[in-house]
Amino acid sequence: MSSKRKHTAVKNKKQAMGPKKRTLKQHLRRLRGWGITLVVIAGIGGVAWFYQAQHADMRDISVVGNGTPTVVQLFDQNCVTCRQLDKNAKAAMRSFGDELQFRIVNLNVPSGQAFAQRYNGGQTTLLYFDGNGRHVTTVTGVQSSADLRESFELLVSG
Template sequence: MDNKTKPTPKKPRWPGVLITVCVVVGVLALLVTQLPRGAFSTDLSGIGQGTPALVVARDKNYLAGGEVMDLINTVRSDYEGRIAFLAAHLGHPDGQAFARRHGMEDAVVVVFDADGSPAARLVIPQTAEELRAALDIVDTP
């Protein structure tokens, strides 16, 4: 009698690889959704230095500020170069102090004229038209 044993078939590796790839893609997608929206500088020192500015208060723990940033980005190109687009980061001491001085919470927008005086205040703007009306107050093309 022959004592040879048949080799056990190896399990295919592709299911494990597929699961790993799916997990990595899912984690990357989650990270991308947490990235800041648009290029909003958090350097608020330029306010009142000759260029009008729009400042949005942003707390990454809430959704409204991110949604307002997306809304701002829909009109931003029409004002780029004439108005500075800034964010008061509510997770940073400088942003918190700025927000306290101007009575801002997440998703509140304040538009400043070239001299640094508040010209308009929007609490969670809902439309591009609201933003345009506030920006047109300080925009001098």
């Protein structure tokens, strides 16, 4: 028998046998793989939800003027210096507790752009408001957390 005929005969024999049956162990391995994938996807979704829930109040600028001084950062997630200022500002905020509020305005949405225009601000900007909601000062550019802590102290002390 030629090799071509053998190959066809083997192929026909495999087709006649039907699909290969998987063992229980193979099924369990496959299910475990899908289970791991689902756990990873659920974990990522959970982290994203937690982050959103944790930071939803950070975007609520309606608190400006509620009696507590507030620092509002004009933030663009595509801006490297904005992220550095955010990191430094949050580090400086740690020592103030409820004495000072920190909020973020997203410059990538129309309402954020309108808010920034109202106060002549842009990327890498912090706006300081007293407890009555009066705009006190604007800080632009990346500042160290120590410098921000000092300026926050002045805002809190009134």
